[in-house]
Amino acid sequence: MTTPTGLAAAPSLQEIERARANVSQIAKITPIERSKALGAELGHEVFIKCENLQRTGAYKVRGAYTKLLSLTDEERAHGVVAASAGNHAQGVAMAARELGIKATIFMPIGVALPKLQATRRYGAEVVLEGDIFDRTLAAAKAFSAETGATFIPPYDDPRVIAGAGTIGLEILDQQPDVETVVVPIGGGGLISGVAAAVKQKAQLLGHRIRVVGVQSDRASSYLPSLEAGHPVTVPVHPSIADGIAVGRPGTLNFEIIRDLVDEIVTVRDEEIARAIVLMLERAKLVVEPAGAAAPAAILAGKVHSAGTTVAIASGGNIDPLLLQQIIQYGLVELSRYATISVMLPDRPGQLQIISEHVAGQDANVVEVLHTRHGKGFDIGAVELQISVETKGEEHLQQVLNSLREIGYDPQIVR
Structure with a gap:
Protein backbone atom coordinates (compact mmCIF):
# COMPACT_ATOMS: atom_id res chain seq x y z
CA MET A 1 0.00 0.00 0.00
CA LYS A 60 -10.72 8.33 24.22
CA VAL A 61 -10.70 11.22 26.69
CA ARG A 62 -8.26 13.09 24.43
CA GLY A 63 -10.68 13.34 21.51
CA ALA A 64 -13.75 13.85 23.68
CA TYR A 65 -12.19 16.78 25.53
CA THR A 66 -10.93 18.37 22.31
CA LYS A 67 -14.44 18.14 20.82
CA LEU A 68 -16.27 19.44 23.89
CA LEU A 69 -13.87 22.35 24.26
CA SER A 70 -14.90 23.54 20.79
CA LEU A 71 -18.60 23.86 21.67
CA THR A 72 -20.23 27.27 21.86
CA ASP A 73 -21.79 28.54 25.10
CA GLU A 74 -25.22 27.78 23.66
CA GLU A 75 -24.23 24.24 22.74
CA ARG A 76 -22.77 23.68 26.20
CA ALA A 77 -26.00 24.86 27.77
CA HIS A 78 -27.93 22.17 25.88
CA GLY A 79 -25.54 19.44 27.02
CA VAL A 80 -23.97 16.58 25.10
CA VAL A 81 -25.02 13.05 24.29
CA ALA A 82 -23.05 9.98 23.21
CA ALA A 83 -23.66 6.31 22.53
CA SER A 84 -21.06 3.84 23.70
CA ALA A 85 -20.60 0.48 25.36
CA GLY A 86 -17.29 1.44 26.92
CA ASN A 87 -14.32 3.77 26.54
CA HIS A 88 -15.99 6.56 24.55
CA ALA A 89 -18.70 6.75 27.22
CA GLN A 90 -16.16 7.28 29.97
CA GLY A 91 -14.12 9.76 27.93
CA VAL A 92 -17.15 11.94 27.16
CA ALA A 93 -18.44 11.67 30.73
CA MET A 94 -15.15 12.78 32.26
CA ALA A 95 -14.55 15.57 29.73
CA ALA A 96 -18.07 16.88 30.30
CA ARG A 97 -17.60 16.83 34.06
CA GLU A 98 -14.36 18.78 33.81
CA LEU A 99 -16.02 21.43 31.61
CA GLY A 100 -19.25 21.64 33.60
CA ILE A 101 -21.40 20.27 30.76
CA LYS A 102 -24.34 17.92 31.31
CA ALA A 103 -23.69 14.58 29.63
CA THR A 104 -26.20 11.89 28.76
CA ILE A 105 -24.72 8.57 27.70
CA PHE A 106 -26.77 5.86 26.01
CA MET A 107 -25.43 2.38 26.65
CA PRO A 108 -26.79 -0.96 25.43
CA ILE A 109 -28.78 -3.17 27.79
CA GLY A 110 -26.41 -5.75 29.25
CA VAL A 111 -23.34 -3.49 29.14
CA ALA A 112 -20.56 -4.71 31.45
CA LEU A 113 -21.19 -3.51 35.00
CA PRO A 114 -17.72 -1.96 35.54
CA LYS A 115 -18.16 0.24 32.43
CA LEU A 116 -21.64 1.29 33.50
CA GLN A 117 -20.51 2.15 37.02
CA ALA A 118 -17.44 4.05 35.80
CA THR A 119 -19.51 6.19 33.42
CA ARG A 120 -21.92 7.08 36.21
CA ARG A 121 -19.05 7.88 38.58
CA TYR A 122 -17.85 10.53 36.13
CA GLY A 123 -21.19 12.27 36.58
CA ALA A 124 -23.02 11.34 33.39
CA GLU A 125 -26.66 10.34 33.23
CA VAL A 126 -26.74 6.84 31.77
CA VAL A 127 -29.68 5.58 29.73
CA LEU A 128 -29.79 1.86 28.98
CA GLU A 129 -31.41 1.42 25.59
CA GLY A 130 -31.29 -1.26 22.91
CA ASP A 131 -30.20 -4.88 22.93
CA ILE A 132 -27.82 -4.21 20.04
CA PHE A 133 -25.61 -1.16 19.63
CA ASP A 134 -27.34 0.13 16.48
CA ARG A 135 -30.50 0.68 18.52
CA THR A 136 -28.51 2.36 21.26
CA LEU A 137 -26.97 4.71 18.70
CA ALA A 138 -30.36 5.46 17.15
CA ALA A 139 -31.79 6.31 20.57
CA ALA A 140 -28.89 8.69 21.31
CA LYS A 141 -29.36 10.52 18.00
CA ALA A 142 -33.11 10.76 18.61
CA PHE A 143 -32.38 12.28 22.02
CA SER A 144 -30.05 14.80 20.37
CA ALA A 145 -32.77 15.83 17.91
CA GLU A 146 -35.39 16.16 20.64
CA THR A 147 -33.34 18.06 23.23
CA GLY A 148 -30.73 19.98 21.22
CA ALA A 149 -27.90 18.14 23.00
CA THR A 150 -24.78 17.91 20.82
CA PHE A 151 -24.05 14.39 19.67
CA ILE A 152 -20.38 13.52 20.27
CA PRO A 153 -19.17 10.97 17.69
CA PRO A 154 -16.58 8.41 18.76
CA TYR A 155 -14.26 8.74 15.75
CA ASP A 156 -15.69 10.41 12.63
CA ASP A 157 -15.02 14.03 13.58
CA VAL A 332 -4.27 -22.69 25.89
CA GLU A 333 -3.00 -20.85 22.81
CA LEU A 334 0.48 -20.76 24.32
CA SER A 335 0.26 -24.53 25.02
CA ARG A 336 0.72 -23.81 28.71
CA TYR A 337 -2.64 -25.27 29.63
CA ALA A 338 -4.24 -28.25 27.92
CA THR A 339 -6.96 -30.80 28.44
CA ILE A 340 -5.87 -34.25 27.31
CA SER A 341 -8.36 -37.02 26.54
CA VAL A 342 -7.25 -40.65 26.91
CA MET A 343 -9.41 -43.75 26.36
CA LEU A 344 -8.65 -46.39 29.00
CA PRO A 345 -9.70 -49.97 29.72
CA ASP A 346 -12.14 -50.00 32.64
CA ARG A 347 -9.99 -51.68 35.21
CA PRO A 348 -8.28 -50.59 38.45
CA GLY A 349 -4.98 -48.69 38.40
CA GLN A 350 -5.33 -46.94 35.02
CA LEU A 351 -5.81 -43.49 36.50
CA GLN A 352 -2.72 -43.98 38.68
CA ILE A 353 -0.60 -44.97 35.66
CA ILE A 354 -1.61 -41.86 33.72
CA SER A 355 -1.12 -39.57 36.71
CA GLU A 356 2.35 -40.93 37.41
CA HIS A 357 3.50 -40.46 33.82
CA VAL A 358 2.17 -36.90 33.66
CA ALA A 359 3.77 -36.06 37.00
CA GLY A 360 6.98 -37.70 35.83
CA GLN A 361 7.18 -35.13 33.03
CA ASP A 362 6.90 -32.31 35.62
CA ALA A 363 3.44 -31.24 34.41
CA ASN A 364 0.93 -30.04 36.99
CA VAL A 365 -2.47 -31.75 37.03
CA VAL A 366 -5.25 -29.19 37.59
CA GLU A 367 -8.43 -31.18 37.00
CA VAL A 368 -9.50 -34.75 36.24
CA LEU A 369 -12.74 -36.04 34.67
CA HIS A 370 -13.32 -39.79 34.54
CA THR A 371 -16.46 -41.07 32.76
CA ARG A 372 -17.91 -44.30 31.39
CA HIS A 373 -20.61 -42.51 29.41
CA GLY A 374 -20.09 -41.07 25.93
CA LYS A 375 -21.17 -41.51 22.36
CA GLY A 376 -19.04 -44.06 20.54
CA PHE A 377 -17.44 -45.54 23.69
CA ASP A 378 -16.52 -49.21 23.47
CA ILE A 379 -18.02 -51.48 26.11
CA GLY A 380 -15.52 -51.76 28.92
CA ALA A 381 -13.79 -48.46 28.06
CA VAL A 382 -13.71 -45.16 29.97
CA GLU A 383 -12.57 -41.71 29.02
CA LEU A 384 -10.13 -39.79 31.14
CA GLN A 385 -9.88 -36.04 30.61
CA ILE A 386 -6.96 -34.55 32.45
CA SER A 387 -6.23 -30.81 32.48
CA VAL A 388 -2.56 -29.97 32.92
CA GLU A 389 -0.31 -26.95 33.19
CA THR A 390 2.85 -27.15 31.08
CA LYS A 391 5.73 -24.89 30.19
CA GLY A 392 4.83 -24.50 26.53
CA GLU A 393 4.47 -26.44 23.27
CA GLU A 394 7.66 -28.49 23.62
CA HIS A 395 6.81 -29.52 27.18
CA LEU A 396 3.23 -30.42 26.20
CA GLN A 397 4.50 -32.65 23.38
CA GLN A 398 6.84 -34.28 25.85
CA VAL A 399 3.86 -35.17 28.07
CA LEU A 400 1.89 -36.55 25.10
CA ASN A 401 4.84 -38.60 23.85
CA SER A 402 5.32 -40.07 27.29
CA LEU A 403 1.76 -41.41 27.22
CA ARG A 404 2.17 -42.72 23.67
CA GLU A 405 5.28 -44.63 24.69
CA ILE A 406 3.24 -46.72 27.14
CA GLY A 407 0.54 -47.50 24.58
CA TYR A 408 -2.08 -44.78 24.99
CA ASP A 409 -3.48 -42.46 22.31
CA PRO A 410 -3.79 -39.04 23.99
CA GLN A 411 -5.78 -36.33 22.18
CA ILE A 412 -5.90 -32.61 22.89
CA VAL A 413 -9.44 -31.45 23.70
CA ARG A 414 -10.22 -27.98 22.26
Whole structure:
Protein backbone atom coordinates (compact mmCIF):
# COMPACT_ATOMS: atom_id res chain seq x y z
CA MET A 1 0.00 0.00 0.00
CA THR A 2 1.57 3.29 -1.09
CA THR A 3 1.44 6.47 0.93
CA PRO A 4 0.34 9.53 -1.04
CA THR A 5 1.34 12.90 0.29
CA GLY A 6 -2.23 14.28 0.20
CA LEU A 7 -3.34 15.61 3.59
CA ALA A 8 -6.54 17.40 2.63
CA ALA A 9 -8.79 15.41 4.98
CA ALA A 10 -6.40 15.25 7.94
CA PRO A 11 -6.12 17.80 10.75
CA SER A 12 -3.07 20.01 10.30
CA LEU A 13 -0.03 19.71 12.51
CA GLN A 14 -0.94 23.09 13.99
CA GLU A 15 -4.43 21.84 14.88
CA ILE A 16 -2.99 18.78 16.57
CA GLU A 17 -0.47 20.93 18.47
CA ARG A 18 -3.34 23.15 19.67
CA ALA A 19 -5.24 20.03 20.70
CA ARG A 20 -2.21 18.87 22.69
CA ALA A 21 -2.10 22.15 24.61
CA ASN A 22 -5.76 21.71 25.47
CA VAL A 23 -5.60 18.00 26.20
CA SER A 24 -2.79 18.60 28.69
CA GLN A 25 -5.42 20.13 30.97
CA ILE A 26 -7.17 16.78 31.41
CA ALA A 27 -5.04 13.91 30.09
CA LYS A 28 -1.64 12.79 31.26
CA ILE A 29 1.38 12.04 29.11
CA THR A 30 1.36 8.27 29.25
CA PRO A 31 4.63 6.34 29.56
CA ILE A 32 6.33 4.45 26.78
CA GLU A 33 7.87 1.16 27.90
CA ARG A 34 10.39 -1.11 26.17
CA SER A 35 9.16 -4.66 25.54
CA LYS A 36 11.98 -7.20 25.25
CA ALA A 37 9.51 -9.96 24.43
CA LEU A 38 8.02 -8.12 21.46
CA GLY A 39 11.46 -6.91 20.43
CA ALA A 40 12.73 -10.48 20.30
CA GLU A 41 9.81 -11.38 18.01
CA LEU A 42 10.37 -8.45 15.65
CA GLY A 43 14.15 -8.34 15.69
CA HIS A 44 14.21 -4.63 16.57
CA GLU A 45 13.46 -2.58 19.65
CA VAL A 46 9.75 -2.39 20.43
CA PHE A 47 8.11 0.04 22.80
CA ILE A 48 4.56 0.08 24.14
CA LYS A 49 2.72 3.41 24.35
CA CYS A 50 0.65 2.84 27.48
CA GLU A 51 -2.68 4.55 26.88
CA ASN A 52 -4.15 1.83 29.09
CA LEU A 53 -2.70 3.94 31.92
CA GLN A 54 -4.51 7.08 30.72
CA ARG A 55 -7.22 8.72 32.84
CA THR A 56 -10.48 6.78 32.29
CA GLY A 57 -8.27 3.85 31.24
CA ALA A 58 -8.16 4.67 27.52
CA TYR A 59 -7.13 7.28 24.96
CA LYS A 60 -10.72 8.33 24.22
CA VAL A 61 -10.70 11.22 26.69
CA ARG A 62 -8.26 13.09 24.43
CA GLY A 63 -10.68 13.34 21.51
CA ALA A 64 -13.75 13.85 23.68
CA TYR A 65 -12.19 16.78 25.53
CA THR A 66 -10.93 18.37 22.31
CA LYS A 67 -14.44 18.14 20.82
CA LEU A 68 -16.27 19.44 23.89
CA LEU A 69 -13.87 22.35 24.26
CA SER A 70 -14.90 23.54 20.79
CA LEU A 71 -18.60 23.86 21.67
CA THR A 72 -20.23 27.27 21.86
CA ASP A 73 -21.79 28.54 25.10
CA GLU A 74 -25.22 27.78 23.66
CA GLU A 75 -24.23 24.24 22.74
CA ARG A 76 -22.77 23.68 26.20
CA ALA A 77 -26.00 24.86 27.77
CA HIS A 78 -27.93 22.17 25.88
CA GLY A 79 -25.54 19.44 27.02
CA VAL A 80 -23.97 16.58 25.10
CA VAL A 81 -25.02 13.05 24.29
CA ALA A 82 -23.05 9.98 23.21
CA ALA A 83 -23.66 6.31 22.53
CA SER A 84 -21.06 3.84 23.70
CA ALA A 85 -20.60 0.48 25.36
CA GLY A 86 -17.29 1.44 26.92
CA ASN A 87 -14.32 3.77 26.54
CA HIS A 88 -15.99 6.56 24.55
CA ALA A 89 -18.70 6.75 27.22
CA GLN A 90 -16.16 7.28 29.97
CA GLY A 91 -14.12 9.76 27.93
CA VAL A 92 -17.15 11.94 27.16
CA ALA A 93 -18.44 11.67 30.73
CA MET A 94 -15.15 12.78 32.26
CA ALA A 95 -14.55 15.57 29.73
CA ALA A 96 -18.07 16.88 30.30
CA ARG A 97 -17.60 16.83 34.06
CA GLU A 98 -14.36 18.78 33.81
CA LEU A 99 -16.02 21.43 31.61
CA GLY A 100 -19.25 21.64 33.60
CA ILE A 101 -21.40 20.27 30.76
CA LYS A 102 -24.34 17.92 31.31
CA ALA A 103 -23.69 14.58 29.63
CA THR A 104 -26.20 11.89 28.76
CA ILE A 105 -24.72 8.57 27.70
CA PHE A 106 -26.77 5.86 26.01
CA MET A 107 -25.43 2.38 26.65
CA PRO A 108 -26.79 -0.96 25.43
CA ILE A 109 -28.78 -3.17 27.79
CA GLY A 110 -26.41 -5.75 29.25
CA VAL A 111 -23.34 -3.49 29.14
CA ALA A 112 -20.56 -4.71 31.45
CA LEU A 113 -21.19 -3.51 35.00
CA PRO A 114 -17.72 -1.96 35.54
CA LYS A 115 -18.16 0.24 32.43
CA LEU A 116 -21.64 1.29 33.50
CA GLN A 117 -20.51 2.15 37.02
CA ALA A 118 -17.44 4.05 35.80
CA THR A 119 -19.51 6.19 33.42
CA ARG A 120 -21.92 7.08 36.21
CA ARG A 121 -19.05 7.88 38.58
CA TYR A 122 -17.85 10.53 36.13
CA GLY A 123 -21.19 12.27 36.58
CA ALA A 124 -23.02 11.34 33.39
CA GLU A 125 -26.66 10.34 33.23
CA VAL A 126 -26.74 6.84 31.77
CA VAL A 127 -29.68 5.58 29.73
CA LEU A 128 -29.79 1.86 28.98
CA GLU A 129 -31.41 1.42 25.59
CA GLY A 130 -31.29 -1.26 22.91
CA ASP A 131 -30.20 -4.88 22.93
CA ILE A 132 -27.82 -4.21 20.04
CA PHE A 133 -25.61 -1.16 19.63
CA ASP A 134 -27.34 0.13 16.48
CA ARG A 135 -30.50 0.68 18.52
CA THR A 136 -28.51 2.36 21.26
CA LEU A 137 -26.97 4.71 18.70
CA ALA A 138 -30.36 5.46 17.15
CA ALA A 139 -31.79 6.31 20.57
CA ALA A 140 -28.89 8.69 21.31
CA LYS A 141 -29.36 10.52 18.00
CA ALA A 142 -33.11 10.76 18.61
CA PHE A 143 -32.38 12.28 22.02
CA SER A 144 -30.05 14.80 20.37
CA ALA A 145 -32.77 15.83 17.91
CA GLU A 146 -35.39 16.16 20.64
CA THR A 147 -33.34 18.06 23.23
CA GLY A 148 -30.73 19.98 21.22
CA ALA A 149 -27.90 18.14 23.00
CA THR A 150 -24.78 17.91 20.82
CA PHE A 151 -24.05 14.39 19.67
CA ILE A 152 -20.38 13.52 20.27
CA PRO A 153 -19.17 10.97 17.69
CA PRO A 154 -16.58 8.41 18.76
CA TYR A 155 -14.26 8.74 15.75
CA ASP A 156 -15.69 10.41 12.63
CA ASP A 157 -15.02 14.03 13.58
CA PRO A 158 -12.04 16.34 12.84
CA ARG A 159 -11.62 17.49 16.44
CA VAL A 160 -11.91 13.98 17.85
CA ILE A 161 -9.23 12.94 15.36
CA ALA A 162 -7.00 15.87 16.32
CA GLY A 163 -7.31 14.90 19.99
CA ALA A 164 -6.25 11.34 19.20
CA GLY A 165 -3.34 12.74 17.21
CA THR A 166 -1.77 14.11 20.40
CA ILE A 167 -0.61 10.54 21.08
CA GLY A 168 1.47 10.66 17.89
CA LEU A 169 3.22 13.84 19.03
CA GLU A 170 3.99 12.27 22.40
CA ILE A 171 5.46 9.19 20.71
CA LEU A 172 7.81 11.37 18.66
CA ASP A 173 8.88 13.26 21.80
CA GLN A 174 9.46 10.07 23.77
CA GLN A 175 11.01 7.93 21.03
CA PRO A 176 12.39 10.23 18.29
CA ASP A 177 14.03 7.37 16.37
CA VAL A 178 10.73 5.51 15.83
CA GLU A 179 10.38 4.05 12.35
CA THR A 180 7.09 2.16 12.64
CA VAL A 181 3.97 2.89 14.69
CA VAL A 182 1.41 0.09 15.10
CA VAL A 183 -2.12 1.19 15.92
CA PRO A 184 -5.42 -0.65 16.54
CA ILE A 185 -8.32 0.26 14.23
CA GLY A 186 -12.04 0.20 14.92
CA GLY A 187 -13.81 3.09 13.26
CA GLY A 188 -10.45 4.73 12.60
CA GLY A 189 -10.30 7.72 14.94
CA LEU A 190 -7.09 6.78 16.73
CA ILE A 191 -5.04 5.80 13.70
CA SER A 192 -6.31 8.81 11.71
CA GLY A 193 -5.00 11.19 14.33
CA VAL A 194 -1.76 9.35 14.98
CA ALA A 195 -0.98 9.01 11.27
CA ALA A 196 -1.72 12.69 10.64
CA ALA A 197 0.56 13.72 13.49
CA VAL A 198 3.56 11.46 12.86
CA LYS A 199 3.52 11.79 9.06
CA GLN A 200 3.44 15.58 9.11
CA LYS A 201 5.98 15.94 11.91
CA ALA A 202 8.30 13.40 10.31
CA GLN A 203 8.08 15.22 6.99
CA LEU A 204 9.33 18.38 8.68
CA LEU A 205 12.20 16.44 10.22
CA GLY A 206 13.10 14.67 6.97
CA HIS A 207 12.32 11.34 8.60
CA ARG A 208 10.06 8.58 7.25
CA ILE A 209 7.69 6.76 9.59
CA ARG A 210 5.51 3.81 8.63
CA VAL A 211 2.06 3.50 10.17
CA VAL A 212 0.54 0.02 10.40
CA GLY A 213 -3.09 -0.49 11.38
CA VAL A 214 -4.47 -3.59 13.08
CA GLN A 215 -8.07 -4.75 12.88
CA SER A 216 -9.84 -7.77 14.31
CA ASP A 217 -10.50 -10.36 11.64
CA ARG A 218 -14.02 -10.49 13.08
CA ALA A 219 -14.75 -6.93 11.90
CA SER A 220 -12.21 -6.02 9.25
CA SER A 221 -13.92 -3.23 7.31
CA TYR A 222 -10.90 -1.27 6.11
CA LEU A 223 -9.28 -3.83 3.81
CA PRO A 224 -12.39 -4.29 1.61
CA SER A 225 -13.11 -0.56 1.80
CA LEU A 226 -9.66 0.36 0.55
CA GLU A 227 -9.96 -2.20 -2.20
CA ALA A 228 -13.35 -0.76 -3.22
CA GLY A 229 -12.13 2.84 -2.97
CA HIS A 230 -14.89 3.89 -0.56
CA PRO A 231 -16.25 2.84 2.84
CA VAL A 232 -18.16 -0.44 2.77
CA THR A 233 -20.05 -2.24 5.50
CA VAL A 234 -18.97 -5.72 6.58
CA PRO A 235 -20.62 -8.17 9.01
CA VAL A 236 -19.43 -7.88 12.61
CA HIS A 237 -18.92 -11.26 14.22
CA PRO A 238 -18.62 -11.79 17.99
CA SER A 239 -15.12 -11.01 19.22
CA ILE A 240 -13.34 -10.47 22.51
CA ALA A 241 -12.08 -7.19 20.97
CA ASP A 242 -15.47 -5.48 21.02
CA GLY A 243 -13.80 -2.07 21.29
CA ILE A 244 -12.64 -2.32 17.66
CA ALA A 245 -15.58 -4.32 16.33
CA VAL A 246 -16.86 -1.67 13.91
CA GLY A 247 -18.51 -2.76 10.68
CA ARG A 248 -18.00 0.39 8.61
CA PRO A 249 -15.15 2.93 8.47
CA GLY A 250 -15.80 6.51 9.41
CA THR A 251 -16.12 8.69 6.30
CA LEU A 252 -13.43 11.18 7.27
CA ASN A 253 -11.30 8.47 8.82
CA PHE A 254 -11.35 6.45 5.63
CA GLU A 255 -9.96 9.35 3.60
CA ILE A 256 -7.11 9.92 6.04
CA ILE A 257 -6.26 6.24 6.36
CA ARG A 258 -6.35 5.78 2.59
CA ASP A 259 -3.79 8.57 2.18
CA LEU A 260 -1.54 8.10 5.20
CA VAL A 261 -1.56 4.53 6.51
CA ASP A 262 1.02 2.22 4.94
CA GLU A 263 -0.43 -1.19 5.76
CA ILE A 264 -3.37 -2.84 7.52
CA VAL A 265 -3.27 -6.33 8.99
CA THR A 266 -5.78 -8.39 10.95
CA VAL A 267 -5.47 -10.48 14.10
CA ARG A 268 -7.51 -13.36 15.45
CA ASP A 269 -9.04 -13.54 18.92
CA GLU A 270 -6.54 -16.28 19.77
CA GLU A 271 -3.63 -13.97 18.92
CA ILE A 272 -5.13 -11.17 20.99
CA ALA A 273 -5.52 -13.50 23.97
CA ARG A 274 -1.86 -14.54 23.70
CA ALA A 275 -0.83 -10.88 23.67
CA ILE A 276 -2.90 -10.11 26.77
CA VAL A 277 -1.19 -12.91 28.67
CA LEU A 278 2.24 -11.73 27.51
CA MET A 279 1.48 -8.13 28.54
CA LEU A 280 0.38 -9.30 31.98
CA GLU A 281 3.35 -11.57 32.56
CA ARG A 282 6.18 -9.69 30.91
CA ALA A 283 5.17 -6.03 30.86
CA LYS A 284 2.99 -6.09 34.02
CA LEU A 285 0.27 -4.26 32.10
CA VAL A 286 -3.46 -4.91 32.08
CA VAL A 287 -4.67 -4.31 28.53
CA GLU A 288 -8.17 -4.83 27.15
CA PRO A 289 -8.58 -6.96 24.01
CA ALA A 290 -8.96 -4.01 21.61
CA GLY A 291 -5.96 -2.37 23.26
CA ALA A 292 -3.87 -5.50 22.76
CA ALA A 293 -4.41 -5.66 18.99
CA ALA A 294 -1.16 -3.88 18.11
CA PRO A 295 1.08 -6.04 20.35
CA ALA A 296 -0.85 -9.10 19.10
CA ALA A 297 0.04 -8.29 15.48
CA ILE A 298 3.74 -8.06 16.37
CA LEU A 299 3.64 -11.24 18.42
CA ALA A 300 1.94 -13.06 15.54
CA GLY A 301 4.65 -12.01 13.09
CA LYS A 302 2.32 -9.82 11.04
CA VAL A 303 4.30 -6.59 11.40
CA HIS A 304 7.58 -6.06 9.57
CA SER A 305 9.81 -3.16 10.54
CA ALA A 306 13.34 -2.11 9.73
CA GLY A 307 13.86 -0.32 13.01
CA THR A 308 12.44 0.95 16.29
CA THR A 309 8.73 0.22 16.60
CA VAL A 310 6.03 1.59 18.90
CA ALA A 311 2.82 -0.35 19.53
CA ILE A 312 -0.08 1.60 21.02
CA ALA A 313 -1.91 -0.17 23.85
CA SER A 314 -5.05 1.92 23.48
CA GLY A 315 -6.98 0.92 26.60
CA GLY A 316 -7.07 -1.17 29.74
CA ASN A 317 -10.75 -1.31 30.66
CA ILE A 318 -11.61 -4.97 30.97
CA ASP A 319 -14.16 -6.79 33.08
CA PRO A 320 -12.28 -9.01 35.59
CA LEU A 321 -14.47 -11.99 34.69
CA LEU A 322 -13.65 -11.58 31.01
CA LEU A 323 -9.97 -11.19 31.88
CA GLN A 324 -10.11 -14.49 33.75
CA GLN A 325 -11.57 -16.23 30.68
CA ILE A 326 -9.05 -14.62 28.33
CA ILE A 327 -6.11 -15.64 30.49
CA GLN A 328 -7.31 -19.24 30.33
CA TYR A 329 -7.83 -18.92 26.58
CA GLY A 330 -4.40 -17.36 26.11
CA LEU A 331 -2.66 -20.06 28.12
CA VAL A 332 -4.27 -22.69 25.89
CA GLU A 333 -3.00 -20.85 22.81
CA LEU A 334 0.48 -20.76 24.32
CA SER A 335 0.26 -24.53 25.02
CA ARG A 336 0.72 -23.81 28.71
CA TYR A 337 -2.64 -25.27 29.63
CA ALA A 338 -4.24 -28.25 27.92
CA THR A 339 -6.96 -30.80 28.44
CA ILE A 340 -5.87 -34.25 27.31
CA SER A 341 -8.36 -37.02 26.54
CA VAL A 342 -7.25 -40.65 26.91
CA MET A 343 -9.41 -43.75 26.36
CA LEU A 344 -8.65 -46.39 29.00
CA PRO A 345 -9.70 -49.97 29.72
CA ASP A 346 -12.14 -50.00 32.64
CA ARG A 347 -9.99 -51.68 35.21
CA PRO A 348 -8.28 -50.59 38.45
CA GLY A 349 -4.98 -48.69 38.40
CA GLN A 350 -5.33 -46.94 35.02
CA LEU A 351 -5.81 -43.49 36.50
CA GLN A 352 -2.72 -43.98 38.68
CA ILE A 353 -0.60 -44.97 35.66
CA ILE A 354 -1.61 -41.86 33.72
CA SER A 355 -1.12 -39.57 36.71
CA GLU A 356 2.35 -40.93 37.41
CA HIS A 357 3.50 -40.46 33.82
CA VAL A 358 2.17 -36.90 33.66
CA ALA A 359 3.77 -36.06 37.00
CA GLY A 360 6.98 -37.70 35.83
CA GLN A 361 7.18 -35.13 33.03
CA ASP A 362 6.90 -32.31 35.62
CA ALA A 363 3.44 -31.24 34.41
CA ASN A 364 0.93 -30.04 36.99
CA VAL A 365 -2.47 -31.75 37.03
CA VAL A 366 -5.25 -29.19 37.59
CA GLU A 367 -8.43 -31.18 37.00
CA VAL A 368 -9.50 -34.75 36.24
CA LEU A 369 -12.74 -36.04 34.67
CA HIS A 370 -13.32 -39.79 34.54
CA THR A 371 -16.46 -41.07 32.76
CA ARG A 372 -17.91 -44.30 31.39
CA HIS A 373 -20.61 -42.51 29.41
CA GLY A 374 -20.09 -41.07 25.93
CA LYS A 375 -21.17 -41.51 22.36
CA GLY A 376 -19.04 -44.06 20.54
CA PHE A 377 -17.44 -45.54 23.69
CA ASP A 378 -16.52 -49.21 23.47
CA ILE A 379 -18.02 -51.48 26.11
CA GLY A 380 -15.52 -51.76 28.92
CA ALA A 381 -13.79 -48.46 28.06
CA VAL A 382 -13.71 -45.16 29.97
CA GLU A 383 -12.57 -41.71 29.02
CA LEU A 384 -10.13 -39.79 31.14
CA GLN A 385 -9.88 -36.04 30.61
CA ILE A 386 -6.96 -34.55 32.45
CA SER A 387 -6.23 -30.81 32.48
CA VAL A 388 -2.56 -29.97 32.92
CA GLU A 389 -0.31 -26.95 33.19
CA THR A 390 2.85 -27.15 31.08
CA LYS A 391 5.73 -24.89 30.19
CA GLY A 392 4.83 -24.50 26.53
CA GLU A 393 4.47 -26.44 23.27
CA GLU A 394 7.66 -28.49 23.62
CA HIS A 395 6.81 -29.52 27.18
CA LEU A 396 3.23 -30.42 26.20
CA GLN A 397 4.50 -32.65 23.38
CA GLN A 398 6.84 -34.28 25.85
CA VAL A 399 3.86 -35.17 28.07
CA LEU A 400 1.89 -36.55 25.10
CA ASN A 401 4.84 -38.60 23.85
CA SER A 402 5.32 -40.07 27.29
CA LEU A 403 1.76 -41.41 27.22
CA ARG A 404 2.17 -42.72 23.67
CA GLU A 405 5.28 -44.63 24.69
CA ILE A 406 3.24 -46.72 27.14
CA GLY A 407 0.54 -47.50 24.58
CA TYR A 408 -2.08 -44.78 24.99
CA ASP A 409 -3.48 -42.46 22.31
CA PRO A 410 -3.79 -39.04 23.99
CA GLN A 411 -5.78 -36.33 22.18
CA ILE A 412 -5.90 -32.61 22.89
CA VAL A 413 -9.44 -31.45 23.70
CA ARG A 414 -10.22 -27.98 22.26
